[in-house]
Amino acid sequence: MLRYLSDYHTHTYLSGDSQSTLLQNIRAAHRAGLHELCATEHWNLLDQQGNRLPAAYDFGPLLQQWRRLRNRWAGKVEVRVGIELGNSTVDTPAVEQGLQIPQLDFVIGSLHSASLERGGIGIYTAAKKCRCRQDAVELLEDYVLQMEELVQAGTFDVLGHIIYPLRYLPPDYELTLEPWEERLTALMRQIVQAGKGIELNTTQGTTLTQWTWVLERYRQAGGEIITLGSDAHQPGYIGAGFQQALELLEYHGFRWLCTYRRRIPCFHRL
Ligand SMILES: [Zn+2]
Ligand SMILES: [Zn+2]
Numbered sequence: 558m559l560r561y562l563s564d565y566h567t568h569t570y571l572s573g574d575s576q577s578t579l580l581q582n583i584r585a586a587h588r589a590g591l592h593e594l595c596a597t598e599h600w601n602l603l604d605q606q607g608n609r610l611p612a613a614y615d616f617g618p619l620l621q622q623w624r625r626l627r628n629r630w631a632g633k634v635e636v637r638v639g640i641e642l643g644n645s646t647v648d649t650p651a652v653e654q655g656l657q658i659p660q661l662d663f664v665i666g667s668l669h670s671a672s673l674e675r676g677g678i679g680i681y682t683a684a685k686k687c688r689c690r691q692d693a694v695e696l697l698e699d700y701v702l703q704m705e706e707l708v709q710a711g712t713f714d715v716l717g718h719i720i721y722p723l724r725y726l727p728p729d730y731e732l733t734l735e736p737w738e739e740r741l742t743a744l745m746r747q748i749v750q751a752g753k754g755i756e757l758n759t760t761q762g763t764t765l766t767q768w769t770w771v772l773e774r775y776r777q778a779g780g781e782i783i784t785l786g787s788d789a790h791q792p793g794y795i796g797a798g799f800q801q802a803l804e805l806l807e808y809h810g811f812r813w814l815c816t817y818r819r820r821i822p823c824f825h826r827l
Contacts, residue, residue, distance in 0.1 A: 560803070561825035563593035563816045564796050566641065566665060566717070566758055566786020571618055572599040575790040579622045579636070582792050586634045589796035593635040593816050595663050596623070597786070601643035602652070603670040607677030612651035614640065616658050623660070637817065639663035641717060644670045644677070646703065649710045656712070663817035665756060665786075666713025668703050668721065675699050684725035693726045694736075701737045708747050714817055715784050716748060718758040720767040733770065741771075745778035754782025754815060754822065757806065761787055762797030765805060772809045782822050784815050803827065 567582050568575040579596055586594040600614040619638060627636045638660050645652040645666060656664060670677050680700065687693045700722050708716065718724075719734070719741075726732055734741060748755065755775055757768060775783070783806065787797045806814070806827060813824040 560827065561593070561814065562591045562796070562799065563595070563785065563814065563825075564591055564787050564789070564799075565595045565639070565663065565784040565816065566597050566756060566788045567594060567795060568598060568788070568790045569596060572790070574599070577790065577792050579619075579626060582789070582795055583626060583630055583634050583636060585792035585795040587630075591634060591796050593637065594795070595637040595639040595817070597639035597641040597663065597665050599643060600640050600655075601669055602647040603644045603677045603679075605670075605679030605682045607670065607679075609647065612648040612655070614655050616661070620660055637662040639665065639817075641665040641667050642713060643667050644703075645712045646706045646710050647673065647677075649712055652712050659819070662819055664712070664714045664820070665717040666707050666715070667717030668700060668707065671696065671699050672703050680722050681725050684722055687726065690730045693730050693732055696726070697722055697732065697734070697737070701734075701740055705740065705744060708744050708751075711751055711753070713753065714820060714822070715754040715756045715782070717756055718760070718788070719755060719771050720764070723767050724760060724764060733767070735770065738774070742774055742778055745775050745780055749779045752782075754784065755780065756784045756786050757802050758786050758788050759798030759802050761789055761794040765798060765801055768805065772805065772811075776809050776811065781811070781813060782815050783811055783813070784817070
């Protein structure tokens with residue numbers, strides 16, 4: 558049986574850190590044999606320096622392209638409207654207001670910056686500045702605390718790239734999320750109880766090893782809802798690493814791959 562495949566974490570030039578167009582991404586998804594593509598542009602509430610960014614988002618430019626392309630590609634690649642929300646806990650009420658558009662299918666809740674208490678500096682920037690292992694551990698501690706706050710606030714459908722800081726911290730520190738196991742298990746139970754999910758993010762086909770531990774914990778917490786995303790910032794990475802990711806999901810006993818329509822999960826047999 559042919560699997561239903563979807564890339565639920567993709568960026569275009571509307572994200573600011575990509576030059577792809579939605580059409581290029583759709584074509585790439587078609588070439589990669591995907592059935593569905595969700596455009597999840599960045600809406601960050603903090604920049605890398607920790608400055609506040611607008612707590613409002615104009616979906617107009619994305620919707621304009623989506624209206625033009627969705628019918629043209631219907632039956633080949635379903636195109637969905639998403640958003641990748643970064644550090645939404647900076648202003649949860651404003652964000653909730655901003656998400657009230659009927660066309661919105663899907664929300665990824667991400668944390669790209671440290672907490673305001675730690676200056677709100679970008680995790681990418683902070684990770685590069687770590688001078689010792691203890692700095693890195695403190696960054697992770699702050700990250701876990703922020704995930705707890707985000708899950709409490711609930712302004713998302715899936716929690717984005719849980720392993721995010723591990724992408725950028727010096728590999729010789731050999732850091733994992735294992736020291737926070739108890740809290741992360743509680744966090745995942747909360748996600749399950751709230752009817753929300755997590756994503757498996759292949760980081761353009763490069764990161765899977767750190768996910769094993771996370772997927773194991775999430776399954777043990779009763780997690781079923783999971784989306785798959787490449788985090789492609791270039792069309793060539795759409796669907797990157799999906800073969801191994803699907804094998805990993807099957808290995809950990811996941812039965813479904815989720816897509817979203819108007820913020821409601823749809824389950825596709827793995
Ligand atoms: Zn992200
Ligand atoms: Zn992203």
